[in-house]
Amino acid sequence: MKAIVYGQYGSPDVLKLEEVEKPAPADDEVLIKVQAVSVNRSDWEGLIGKPLYARIGGLRKPSNNILGSDVAGRVEITGKNNREFQPGNEVFGEMEGYHSGFAEYVCTRGKAWALKPASLTFEQASAIPQAGVIALQGIRDKGQLQPGQKVLINGAGGGAGTFAIQLAKLYGAEVTGVDNTGKLDFMRSLGADHVIDYTQENFTRNGKQYDFILDLIAYHSAFAYARALKPNGSYYAVGGSVFTFLQFLLFGPWIRRTLGKKVRLLVVQRNRKDLESVTELCEAGKIVPAIDRRYPLSEVPEALRYLGENRAKGKVVITVE
Ligand SMILES: NC(=O)c1ccc[n+]([C@@H]2O[C@H](COP(=O)([O-])OP(=O)(O)OC[C@H]3O[C@@H](n4cnc5c(N)ncnc54)[C@H](OP(=O)(O)O)[C@@H]3O)[C@@H](O)[C@H]2O)c1
Numbered sequence: 001m002k003a004i005v006y007g008q009y010g011s012p013d014v015l016k017l018e019e020v021e022k023p024a025p026a027d028d029e030v031l032i033k034v035q036a037v038s039v040n041r042s043d044w045e046g047l048i049g050k051p052l053y054a055r056i057g058g059l060r061k062p063s064n065n066i067l068g069s070d071v072a073g074r075v076e077i078t079g080k081n082n083r084e085f086q087p088g089n090e091v092f093g094e095m096e097g098y099h100s101g102f103a104e105y106v107c108t109r110g111k112a113w114a115l116k117p118a119s120l121t122f123e124q125a126s127a128i129p130q131a132g133v134i135a136l137q138g139i140r141d142k143g144q145l146q147p148g149q150k151v152l153i154n155g156a157g158g159g160a161g162t163f164a165i166q167l168a169k170l171y172g173a174e175v176t177g178v179d180n181t182g183k184l185d186f187m188r189s190l191g192a193d194h195v196i197d198y199t200q201e202n203f204t205r206n207g208k209q210y211d212f213i214l215d216l217i218a219y220h221s222a223f224a225y226a227r228a229l230k231p232n233g234s235y236y237a238v239g240g241s242v243f244t245f246l247q248f249l250l251f252g253p254w255i256r257r258t259l260g261k262k263v264r265l266l267v268v269q270r271n272r273k274d275l276e277s278v279t280e281l282c283e284a285g286k287i288v289p290a291i292d293r294r295y296p297l298s299e300v301p302e303a304l305r306y307l308g309e310n311r312a313k314g315k316v317v318i319t320v321e
Helices: 041-048 122-126 129-143 159-170 181-189 222-227 242-259 272-283 297-308
Strands: 002-005 016-019 030-039 070-078 090-094 105-108 150-154 174-179 194-197 210-215 229-237 262-265 291-296 315-319
Touching (some): 002 297, 016 297, 070 122, 122 315, 129 229, 150 159, 181 194, 222 229, 229 242, 291 297, 297 315
Parallel strands (some): 210 229
Antiparallel strands (some): 030 070
């Protein structure tokens, strides 16, 4: 089968379209013919090897040489112990370990995968798993929002952020989206009440405070985030620098005791129920997977370059012929 392969961390130039062995499903797996696979920042991080957590399992070179984690496709073969799906089922979900998706076929146990609703295209379905579940667990579970509460989403113009804006609006929050200059109108179009351009303004230093902050790209100090929270407010980071995450572990408990504010890391738990919940909202038209561009499999390097060069609005999707 064809796949996009890499053997070292680096720019999109290290990615090559190659013929590789088609995977064979283990007894507890299914073999899926990929129809679409979306691009996530986790792919970009796995490509360049930064932040440090992107090198888990492969400090000097990648341990798995195919990136791509959010897949939608058709089940071709089921292993004899797999009870999740049947051949012919249209399914979608996130690959374990964030790899192997930029290919014509993948194998997965499919525990956190779901049946694709007929009303969604493969491309739309592939845009949902990682980004949609991050947003759901951030906004619904950690946010516990009341109507009128002030919410800030940092990195709101990207994959998870675009779902997060729409979810926070569904819960009746007053939403501020933070992203680069080129994404301000886009964030407004998804429902953001206020927007901040991170290239012009540091939201931790403008004197405004929020009940809840969901951060897709955390690079400020734990104390800066605490400053941007109202009393009893909560901040959760999903992605960002390891140095920043360490501060949450070191100073988070102290900030909680002395200031009464939560500054924490959100570790996302993949599961079918949450994937189905966010997908039902998409089916009902309450939220939309915001797809910016589509590329063929051979152009995964261009797709990743587009995301890495700060231009992607929402999701970028690879359509596999
Ligand atoms: N915690 C967990 O369990 C877990 C699980 C899965 C994934 N993750 C992580 O979650 C993150 C999710 O990202 P995603 O897929 O939504 O990424 P994305 O689509 O790239 O979105 C991130 C957005 O943040 C913007 N941004 C960059 N620098 C910024 C800054 N200084 N201030 C504000 N915004 C900034 C980006 O804009 P530009 O175009 O300007 O760069 C982009 O629009 C990734 O880091 C991933 O590794 C965490």
